[in-house]
Amino acid sequence: MDAGIQNHTEHYVHDPSKPTAPGLCVEMLGVADEACRAGDFDLAAEIYTSQLAELEHTDRGLSLRKADALARGGHIADALDSYCIAANFQALRPDELQILVEVIAHTIRTKEQSVSKTISGGSTSESRCFESDELDDEQNLDLFSCRLCKCLLTEPTSLVCGHTFCKRCLEDDLTKECRSCRLKPNKSPRQFTVDGLRVNVIFSGLIEKWFNSESKVRRYWLEGEGLWKKQDVSNAILKFNRAIELEPCICQLLARRAELLMEMKNFGQAIKDGDTMCQLRPQWPKAHYIQATAFRSAGRNEEALQEYFYYLFICECQPLCGRSVASMAGCTNTHSLSLSLSLSLSLCFCLLASFPDKASSCKTLPTFSGGRQVQSQLLDSADFECSLCMRLFYEPVTTPCGHTFCLKCLERCLDHNHNCPLCKENLSEYLATRAYNKTLLIEKLLQRFFCDELAERRKVYEEEMKELSNLNQEVPIFVCTMAFPTIPCPLHVFEPRYRLMIRRSMETGTRQFGMCIADELKGFADHGCMLQVRDVKFFPDGRSVVDTIGIARFRVLTHGQRDGYHTAKIEYLEDKKVEGEELTELLKLHDSVYDQALGWFTSLKDDMKNQIISHFGQLPVKDSGPQDNPNGPAWCWWLLAVLPLENKAQLTILAMNTLKDRLIAIRRVLIFVTRKRPR
Known part of the structure; x- marks a missing residue:
């Protein structure tokens, strides 16, 4: 607050000699008055609020005292609420709004001092002094506007995060991060350098096709900005003029030309541009501010003050109802709405009361709606x-x-x-x-x-994904090595066809594919094992390490191909179960071969055992019910994976559909490797 306002204490302390409403504490009101004299307006407002809360019926005079304290404390929107309450009892007189008028005038002077530097600088492509106004306009932007400069996208550049801005805006942005998702440079180091910014070819062509005239305007505009930055104002104004000749109704363009004209001391033309903006967008605060600045620069102070008040009226009226003036027609609380508008208009006319010849020209606030329309004949899906x-x-x-x-x-x-x-x-x-x-x-x-x-x-x-996920019809086949049920099978994937295959298994959600060994005639063997993907680790060059585990055996019915990799129609294999004496014999065989396998593994040298354990884990325990799993006991597959057998021999055992045959085959292998091992 400046000294001019602080000295007018008699305006905000109401006459204490007047009768007070029943329930009010005179001593507390005296404390509030002293707080106002001392400049502690927040304390005064708190006291008035507490006193009002004690009353059965709201007191108009006390509401005004609270409103004055709030206004002096800088809480304009809250003050307007209290003025509304007072106005609900009786229409406000101009003298009752004097404190608010003084505070607003002080606010205008403060804003003028902070904004004038930006308007006269001309160093940026768009003035940032009305950032709050730009944020309010965010909801009105269409798909073709840059979220940074709020204008038609020019040289549209899409960042790797998926958001698109003008190339120039990205180059000028000192934060070097996406303003929509805050993507940092270290997540995309190359694209946040000037050399890394490349125009989106598709969208750039669409802008030229759909908005050819405005696109030319934007280029002239930016050329003018560049010349202005170099202090070549005479050529800069020519660029702005050519742009406005093509599109005379772009308010931001008019605003920039008006600012340039004021720098050139051509206040008359700047006033004309300001008037055009106020007609096109009567509730855009920046239009009225620039118009007021042009009037003030031309020495037309009364008109300047009027435009300042329009500007302030719009700025304060919008947060009062929590929405733009254009949308107030949809407000359900019509009583509160009428009070707010009545108070705001009363304040506006009160402020203009010293200029009676201007008050009659008070403008209305029609709805402004932006949004570019694409001509239907220009729409082509081929683009x-x-x-x-x-x-x-x-x-x-x-x-x-x-x-x-x-x-x-x-x-x-x-x-x-x-x-x-x-x-x-x-x-x-x-x-x-x-x-x-x-x-x-x-x-x-x-x-x-x-x-x-x-x-x-x-x-x-x-439909394509559904077809790919139907493992009953077409199973992707990885042709590489032997795999067995329950046994881990880590894979290093680097071939393009298998990169695609693994990616599809993840995208479809199956996370499964078949593993077969190669066959010179058919491409891959007639039997294999289904693998379940447990984890995938991708490397920067596109390679990946895929952690899988075997889940089921299958027999190939038909061989096929899809997009470079093999496929097959399959049927799953299950061991035939036995009963009675056959089961008794099977259990004896099962226990015998397991003991034989355990003995062989125990007899291995420590380094060999450790190597096997690190890759395949410990030998699984003996199953109490060897027929419970359709693929048979897990220890059989573990043993088959670690025994020194050729793939074809392993494939023969994998294809067996009885546990008895598999156990007999494993026993023969154990006998062979035990005899062959050097003593």
Whole structure:
């Protein structure tokens, strides 16, 4: 507060000689008055609030005293609430609003001092002095506006996080982070350097096609900003003029030209631009502020004060109801709404009362609605086709080099080559981050303009995923090594076809595939083991280590291929169960072979045993019910995995469908390796 306001204590301390309402404490009111004289307006407001709470009926005079204290304390919105309560009993007189008028005038002077530096500087592409206004306008931005400069996207650049901004805005942003998701440079080091920013090719073409005139305007505008920054104001104004000739109704453009005109001392034209803005967007605070500044610079102080008050009226009226003036028509509390508007208008006219020739020209506040419309004849789904699959984008992803593909298409290409499929730029760093985030802007455009086509594209994708997940019809086959039920099988995946296969098993949710050894004639053997993926660890170059475990044996019915990898139609194998005397003999055989296996393993040298244990774990315990599992006892598969057997011999035992035959085969192998082992 300046000294001019602090000296007017008689205005905010109401006459204590007047009768007080029953229930009020005179001593406490005296304390509140002393607090006001001392400048402790928050304390005074608290006392008035507590006194009002004690009353059975609200006292108008005390409400005014509270409102004055709140206003002097800088709590304008709360003060307006109290003024509304007082106005509910009786219309407010101009003298009862004097304190509020003085506080507002003081606020205007303070804002003027802080804002004038920004307006005269011309050093940034957009004035940031009205940041709160820009935040209020965020909800009015359409899909084609940059969230940083609030203008048409120019050289639209999509970050790896999926958000899109003007390239210039990203280059000027000192924080070097995405303003939407706060992605830090260390998560995408290359793309946050100037050399790393590449224009989104697809969306840049769409902007040129859909908004050709405005796109030209934005280029002139930015050229003018660049010249202004270099202090070449004469050529800068020519660029602004050409831009406004093409699009005379862009308020932000008019605002920037008005600021430039004021720097050039051409206040008359600046006033005209201000008047145009106020007509186009009568409830945009910045329009009235610039108009007021132009009036003040031209020496037209009465008109300047009027525009300042319009500006303040809009700024204060909006938080009062918690929404914009344009949406007040939908307010359900009509009584509160009418009081708020009545008070605000009363205040406005009170402030203008010293200028009676201007008061009659008080403007209304019609709704402003922005939003660019794309002409239907310019909409073409072919503009949204992936250059790899030649279908509509599904989960579009834009690479750091600016090209857009379907996510699955891009992943498949990067399986084979680390370069962009179109421009051949190396994408190793992009691959290493695995930051395959959807380009949100293109996704939203598809949802808005091609929802039917997108629904059909999604249906095709889901059908493909359903087909891939149907392991009864087509099982992906990894042709590599022998695998057995219950036994871990770690895999190092580096071939492109198997990268795709593993990724699909994860995407479909099956997390399963078959493992077979190779066959020279058929491609892979007629028997194998299904594996369950427990974990996948990806490396920066696209390779991965896949932790799997065997879950079931199968027999191949038909051999096939899909997208480079093998597939098969299969049937699962189960051991035939026996009863009676056969079961008794089987149990004896089972116990005997287990003891034989335990003896062989115990007799191994320590280093050999430790090596086996580290890879396969300890020998499983003997099963009490060897026929309980359709694949037979786990210890049999553990033993088969560690015994020194060729793959073909292991495959023969894997394909057996009786536990008795398998135990006999294992016993023969144990006898063989025991005799062969040097003594």
